[in-house]
Amino acid sequence: METLTAEIKKNSKKVPVKGMMDNVMEQFNSAANQIKLHPSIRKILSITNNEIIVNFPVKMDNGDVEIFRGYRVQHNNALGPYKGGLRYHPTVDIDAARALAMWMTWKTSLAGLPYGGGKGGIQLDPSKYSQGELERITRRFTFALADNIGPEHDIPAPDVNTNSQTMAWMADTYMSTRPPAERTANQHVVTGKPAGSGGLEGRDRATGYGVYLSIKIWAEKNNINLKVKKFIVQGFGNVGYWAAYFLEKEGGKLVAVQDAFGSIENQKGIVVEDLFNYTKANKGSVVDFPNAKNLEKDKFFATECDICIPAALGNQITAKKASQIKASLVAEGANGPTNVDGEKTLLERDIAIIPDILCNSGGVVGSYFEWLQNRNGELWQLDEVMVKLEKKLRESFNKVYEYSQREGLDMRTAAYCIAIQRIERAYIERGIFP
Ligand code: NAD
DSSP states (O other): OOOHHHHHHHHHTSOOOTTHHHHHHHHHHHHHHHHTOOHHHHHHHTSOSEEEEEEEEEEOTTSOEEEEEEEEEEEEOSSSSEEEEEEESTTOOHHHHHHHHHHHHHHHHHTTOSOOEEEEEEOSOGGGSOHHHHHHHHHHHHHHHGGGOBTTTEEEEEOTTOOHHHHHHHHHHHHHTSOGGGSGGGGGGSSSOOGGGTOOTTHHHHHHHHHHHHHHHHHHHTTOOOTTOEEEEEOOSHHHHHHHHHHHHTTOEEEEEEOSSOEEEOTTOOOHHHHHHHHHHTTTOOTTOTTSEEEOGGGGGGSSOSEEEEOSOSSOBOHHHHHHOOOSEEEOOSSSOBOHHHHHHHHHTTOEEEOHHHHTTHHHHHHHHHHHHHHTTOOOOHHHHHHHHHHHHHHHHHHHHHHHHHHTOOHHHHHHHHHHHHHHHHHHHHOOOO
16 A cells, blocks of 8 residues: 555655746736736735645555545636636646646636636546546545535536546536435536536537637638648647547648657648547557657657647647747647747747637536536537537637737737636626625
């Protein structure tokens, strides 16, 4: 059995996710200066409301007990319940959870949703655990968090290495531990559930669809035809796959992919569905895909292409990587993939960026629809979901684009300004208790 001390010692040697908080704070402060944000509200938004750390034991398949550490950071709830994903990854720590929770506050505000921002997860490598162990870890984590989450308080969703199955276990655990009369009324404690268990048709593709749609609207505004445009994708999970799927349908050509295992390239094109089926049969990895050549990790961002879609982790596009990018557009599927120096370099090189809080907001909009569906006891059809999603995303994109044009700002600063002003307005109208 691994003791908690051993676990903490081991984890303290891991390289932390450097600079995620620095990035989000720099982005926030730059927009706050731009809009001359009220100083008291700047103070409130610069810190997180609540930070929950839980240590909990789980029985492993071999009978040993392991202790896990889970996080949930609730940044701000001025506009509604905290909302945001849970991530299972070795890089999860309190700083990463804080930064990701803040990004959620801006994202939900920008999307015009009645939500605040939260994020969390467990620091672990899920590939080291069996499905049964992951289920017990998830259920025990949910039990440990139970008084701090809830359908009208804090609503988790999937993120890196968590999926609809994880959400089904969470919903079931949460509902099973409520008094009988409250059980079924609590289904919307999490979103991103499987369609058969209160999930929303189309929630699986909502984020990737939003990434694709943002690219399409950006192309329309710049008179660019997406047919035969080459694109590269970092991360071929939920977001990366669906973004590639829709972009390929529009006539785009996927030419390189990088995931946690390696990178591949084929300038003649990689068929998205073939790669998807290959990864399913190859433990999730794109490496050695027959119709492409393996590529050195460091060469990925330098690949010849028109559009670059980071859809994996944060802090991937640094100044060095940004100087190598050949694309004329970076569409941020991941949260925080471009650091502040990387962004400066991209903008100096006239490479457009569709910022994460806009580009990947299809996921949280889909989650909002699922939450409404559960709350109202409704069942929505896929076609109506996609129509509503497109309408909402177009509104957000146009809002940000027009603001950026009017004020002469890059799209990220424009998106932040709109998001922060909405929260500022709520505080000014309500005042500060007592
Ligand atoms: P996922 O677990 O389904 O897929 C993650 C992918 O990234 C995998 O292909 C994995 O191999 C790859 N990856 C992991 N580490 C990598 C590394 N070091 N280098 C290259 N690739 C690596 O996760 P997801 O749900 O697709 O999330 C991806 C990103 O999108 C995250 O930043 C997440 O916060 C963001 N996001 C997700 C959603 C959603 O609805 N799932 C919504 C908004 C934003």
